[in-house]
Amino acid sequence: IRNDLNENALRALAVLDPIKVTITNYTEAGEILRVPNHPQNPAFGERDLPFSGTIYIERDDFMEEPSKGFHRLSPGKDARLRYAYVIRCDEVIKDAKGEVVELKCTYDVDTKGGQNPKDGHKVKGIIHWVDAKTAVKAEVRLYDRLFKVPNPASLDDADFISEINSESLQVRSNAYIESSLAKAAPETRYQFERLGFFTADRIDHKVEKPVFNRTVTLRDTWAEKA
Template sequence: EQKVTGWDDPRMPTISGLRRRGYTPASIRDFCQRIGVTRKDNIVEMGVLENCIREDLAAAPRVLGVIDPLKVLITNYPEGETEQLTAQNHPQIPELGSRDLPFSREIYVERDDFMEEPPKKFFRLSPGREVRLRYAYFITCNEVIKNADGEVVELRCTYDPATRGGNAPDGRKVKGTIHWVSAAHAVDAEVRLYDRLFMDPNPAAADDFIAVLNPDSLAIKTNAKLEPSLAHAKASQQVQFERLGYFCQDSRDSTPQALVFNRTVSLRDSWAKAAK
């Protein structure tokens, strides 16, 4: 019924599926060690396997990627100018070094990092609010541009040039830090957000296992914008998109001309939180 694309579909609990999704041999061996061997059939939570890969990828390099982009124009930044900012490859592992990130007048941020009428505990971008751009500057949202349908298509912001690197000389604090990419230097990519194939932890016990398939097991983002370093990333390299999860290039569909990244696993177990 074409519910999946084959035995190597990244949602499938097969070796080929796990490999394509980005699961490492070490994480699978760790999983096997944790569950052990028993004489009886046993059900093991998917969360155990997911925790194994999270722990194995904890040392993966960090990069910036925006999977649902919203354009931001920094109105007081010089037109036509680009500067290179320094970004750590891993905040806890200085041995991994750093890289340059281009910054310019037009950037992309995540669409869900902006709310026009935010609730009380929303600390990201909204009209009149100041936030920190990761590795860059403080910016303040001043104007919201919408299309004829009322959809937000652009934000007009100003930046504080004294806050380069993310800290204010006057000591003022901001509660929100968001990621971004420079519009002029962004690499286009398709990003596939994989989740668990079944909603039931034991689909074999269901009367019809098709009925417990997770309708949200795959979301495809065709307009993702990634930092330029990923244009030259090795096909086998696994990275963390900061604030989003761990990702790898799709071994079957990704090409240098049309990058495709698969989400291996999210940063946190959202299923465990939902179960509570």
């Protein structure tokens, strides 16, 4: 199923655990980017993707104290926004509990659509995002394997219960998606770029309250462990 979805599912952007990013030197009211519905298959056409000076990125794509090999956003470092520009993190805003709630960034106007910075340095990290002004809040259900072992039939009764995966369903009720996804027909399939393959729920998905279920992750993690 993963191979079939990779070939046939439309691409879209969604952020499941958002951090607000304000691009302080972006002075335009906003713009529309034309992006492919499937980067490997031009026959799927293109879509409009709104962009403005306020966006959401994934919390996992920022580290205040980056570990070795982390090439996404961190203070004083830059990353490329998928289909858009290179941004650099200049300031980190925290709440009273010390949790990061906003990043103040600047963008490089010359890097639109994959262009390299004029100073020639390489930007290694590419992160996904959604436009905060137009994105729609959604419920995203992350389904995973029911058991922690590949073959639960091999377990005896004592081990059967202990090997149930307590995180086989995680619900992200504060996710944001491209606005066009709210109007998706039930059971429409997408790849949320960098996140996995998702389907609009057959019963619960509504324009006023979009609901998407994860069908499968991008990679088979058990196969990688084998």
